[in-house]
Amino acid sequence: MKAIEIENLAKVYRRGFWGTRFTALSGLSLSVEEGEIYGFIGANGAGKTTTFKILMGIAKPTSGSARILGTDISARGARMKAGYLPEESYYYNYLTARELLRFYGRLQGMRGRDVAARSGAILESVGLAESADARLGEFSKGMRQRFGIAQALVNDPAVLFLDEPLTGLDPPGRKGLRDLILDLKRRGKTVFFSSHILSDAEAICDRIAVLDRGGLVAEGPIGKLLGSKVKSYELQISGAQPDAVKDLGIGVGIRSDAGIVHVTLDGTADPDAVIDRVRSAGGKVVALIPVRETLEEFFMRSGPSGAHGGLGGFGGGA
Amino acid sequence: MGKVIAIAGNTVREVVRDKVFYILVFFAVLLIAVSKALGWISMEQDVKVMKDFSIAAINLFVLLITIFLGTTLVYKEIDKRTIYTILSKDVGRWQFVLGKYFGLLAAASMCMAGMTAVFIVYLLVMGGGVEASLFLAVGGMLLELMLITSVSLLFSGLTSPVLSAFITFCFFLLGHSVEVLRKFVEEFEFQGLEPMANAIYYLFPNLENCNFKMYVGSGTLPEAAHVLWAAAYAAGYSAALIGITLVIYRRKDF
Ligand SMILES: Nc1ncnc2c1ncn2[C@@H]1O[C@H](COP(=O)(O)OP(=O)(O)OP(=O)(O)O)[C@@H](O)[C@H]1O
Ligand SMILES: [Mg+2]
Numbered sequence: 001m002k003a004i005e006i007e008n009l010a011k012v013y014r015r016g017f018w019g020t021r022f023t024a025l026s027g028l029s030l031s032v033e034e035g036e037i038y039g040f041i042g043a044n045g046a047g048k049t050t051t052f053k054i055l056m057g058i059a060k061p062t063s064g065s066a067r068i069l070g071t072d073i074s075a076r077g078a079r080m081k082a083g084y085l086p087e088e089s090y091y092y093n094y095l096t097a098r099e100l101l102r103f104y105g106r107l108q109g110m111r112g113r114d115v116a117a118r119s120g121a122i123l124e125s126v127g128l129a130e131s132a133d134a135r136l137g138e139f140s141k142g143m144r145q146r147f148g149i150a151q152a153l154v155n156d157p158a159v160l161f162l163d164e165p166l167t168g169l170d171p172p173g174r175k176g177l178r179d180l181i182l183d184l185k186r187r188g189k190t191v192f193f194s195s196h197i198l199s200d201a202e203a204i205c206d207r208i209a210v211l212d213r214g215g216l217v218a219e220g221p222i223g224k225l226l227g228s229k230v231k232s233y234e235l236q237i238s239g240a241q242p243d244a245v246k247d248l249g250i251g252v253g254i255r256s257d258a259g260i261v262h263v264t265l266d267g268t269a270d271p272d273a274v275i276d277r278v279r280s281a282g283g284k285v286v287a288l289i290p291v292r293e294t295l296e297e298f299f300m301r302s303g304p305s306g307a308h309g310g311l312g313g314f315g316g317g318a
Numbered sequence: 319m320g321k322v323i324a325i326a327g328n329t330v331r332e333v334v335r336d337k338v339f340y341i342l343v344f345f346a347v348l349l350i351a352v353s354k355a356l357g358w359i360s361m362e363q364d365v366k367v368m369k370d371f372s373i374a375a376i377n378l379f380v381l382l383i384t385i386f387l388g389t390t391l392v393y394k395e396i397d398k399r400t401i402y403t404i405l406s407k408d409v410g411r412w413q414f415v416l417g418k419y420f421g422l423l424a425a426a427s428m429c430m431a432g433m434t435a436v437f438i439v440y441l442l443v444m445g446g447g448v449e450a451s452l453f454l455a456v457g458g459m460l461l462e463l464m465l466i467t468s469v470s471l472l473f474s475g476l477t478s479p480v481l482s483a484f485i486t487f488c489f490f491l492l493g494h495s496v497e498v499l500r501k502f503v504e505e506f507e508f509q510g511l512e513p514m515a516n517a518i519y520y521l522f523p524n525l526e527n528c529n530f531k532m533y534v535g536s537g538t539l540p541e542a543a544h545v546l547w548a549a550a551y552a553a554g555y556s557a558a559l560i561g562i563t564l565v566i567y568r569r570k571d572f
Contacts, residue, residue: 059572092400109408151403
């Protein structure tokens with residue numbers, strides 16, 4: 001069984017006084033396997049949140065269908081084993097973290113006692129153990145975001161839907177959440193999360209989908225999307241003057257920093273030959289770093305700004 | 319049903335922890351107390367006047383609180399997007415609507431009960447007597463609350479709080495005058511106006527049905543059938559409005 005299946009999902013919003021039609025999603029199809037970490041990548045306004053809202057029953061699709069763990073999203077019980085972190089987290093300011101968890105647990109059909117037994121550990125796992133009895137109104141933005149993750153975990157869900165979970169977190173918070181997501185995967189959970197921060201997706205995702213203006217432009221394992229081709233090399237040399245290195249004619253972008261000369265070599269260069277030439281000129285190679293395409297660059301190429309046919313070579317990804 | 323209760327309970331808790339609520343209750347109590355101090359009512363005057371005045375004050379404040387809560391609470395859920403966290407759980411939209419309705423009703427009733435308790439204590443201290451008609455009047459107000467809450471709930475999901483408060487208040491005013499209005503048109507035989515008066519009569523709730531305030535201090539009580547009819551009327555009308563609200567919410571994007 002697939003954790004998430006989306007088939008031909010479309011959403012047309014009506015905007016303004018005259019109800020002008022605006023297509024936020026057009027024919028989106030994708031599926032997420034159980035136990036996967038799936039990154040849903042797209043620029044602002046691409047339709048990520050719209051997709052989450054439809055899956056979570058907050059908005060109705062204009063056409064198409066979707067299933068969570070085999071149950072159609074329009075059916076009761078579809079979200080019983082799901083957890084959802086909304087994009088912008090607002091919660092009831094007058095309740096404490098513990099009280100709110102209890103409330104959300106009851107909405108998922110749990111007994112108050114069972115929630116109470118879990119809530120300590122859940123709050124601990126998102127770093128809110130000390131604020132368990134503070135009211136949400138007193139929380140900072142990052143703390144609200146952490147609480148948002150806690151409430152998504154309250155029913156020990158099999159599938160997690162996280163809409164930009166890393167936004168608003170400090171560096172330890174980001175690291176903590178990445179670890180938490182990896183830990184959930186180890187426990188067999190599926191995580192579907194959106195982001196435009198690509199290094200995060202790169203670090204933890206099994207597969208990603210790139211969304212642009214309501215449609216998929218690429219989908220697949222990151223390695224396959226990016227390829228393994230080396231784009232360029234960065235060579236670091238000691239014991240040589242920048243001018244002397246420049247005279248060798250081995251590369252461009254030569255700069256010197258604390259006695260180390262940095263050179264950028266073309267991806268097609270032969271590193272062995274270059275190293276030989278540096279050595280024979282009396283220089284010492286301290287590092288040679290291959291630079292591969294980052295998801296960022298891929299994104300720029302296939303996203304809205306690179307829409308001029310930048311997708312060549314990724315046809316096999318979907 | 320457990321989820322409806324959870325949502326209703328949460329709504330009550332929100333109200334109970336909101337300062338505005340206490341401010342309104344405080345003013346109602348103040349008004350009752352001050353009425354005497356200002357000499358509007360003296361004990362030589364009738365205890366009945368005091369009762370009438372206090373009950374009217376309670377009615378007005380409960381109405382204000384109900385309109386205020388009914389029009390802001392649901393709007394706030396949508397505006398602050400806390401509704402996302404509810405609908406994304408295993409919760410049907412009907413459970414949300416019913417939970418909100420009963421929560422609002424419970425909060426407003428609690429507040430009415432509180433004011434009534436203060437009023438009764440005050441009455442006893444001032445040497446007045448407590449009779450059944452007083453509770454009947456309060457019960458009638460509860461029926462009115464049921465109606466007003468369902469009106470405010472219907473509109474709070476559709477428009478801004480200010481507009482829905484205004485509409486709810488119009489319902490309240492028209493609801494108390496539909497009877498008079500229709501009689502008036504009939505009596506003076508305004509030809510073309512009769513269909514319109516009839517439409518208003520059937521469209522707006524007849525809140526005078528639930529008004530038992532005139533029995534306070536009169537020594538008489540209405541017939542049981544009359545009271546039952548009022549209760550059935552209020553329940554039926556509210557149920558119809560909640561039904562419309564459900565249909566709207568079923569299709570709504572948040
Ligand atoms: N309720 C709405 N009414 C009209 N248009 C909407 C509505 N909600 C979203 N849109 C439009 O749909 C498009 C997709 O919005 P969505 O929120 O899904 O984007 P997103 O990918 O989540 O963006 P971001 O990265 O900024 O969060 C946007 O152009 C947005 O303006
Ligand atoms: Mg978004």
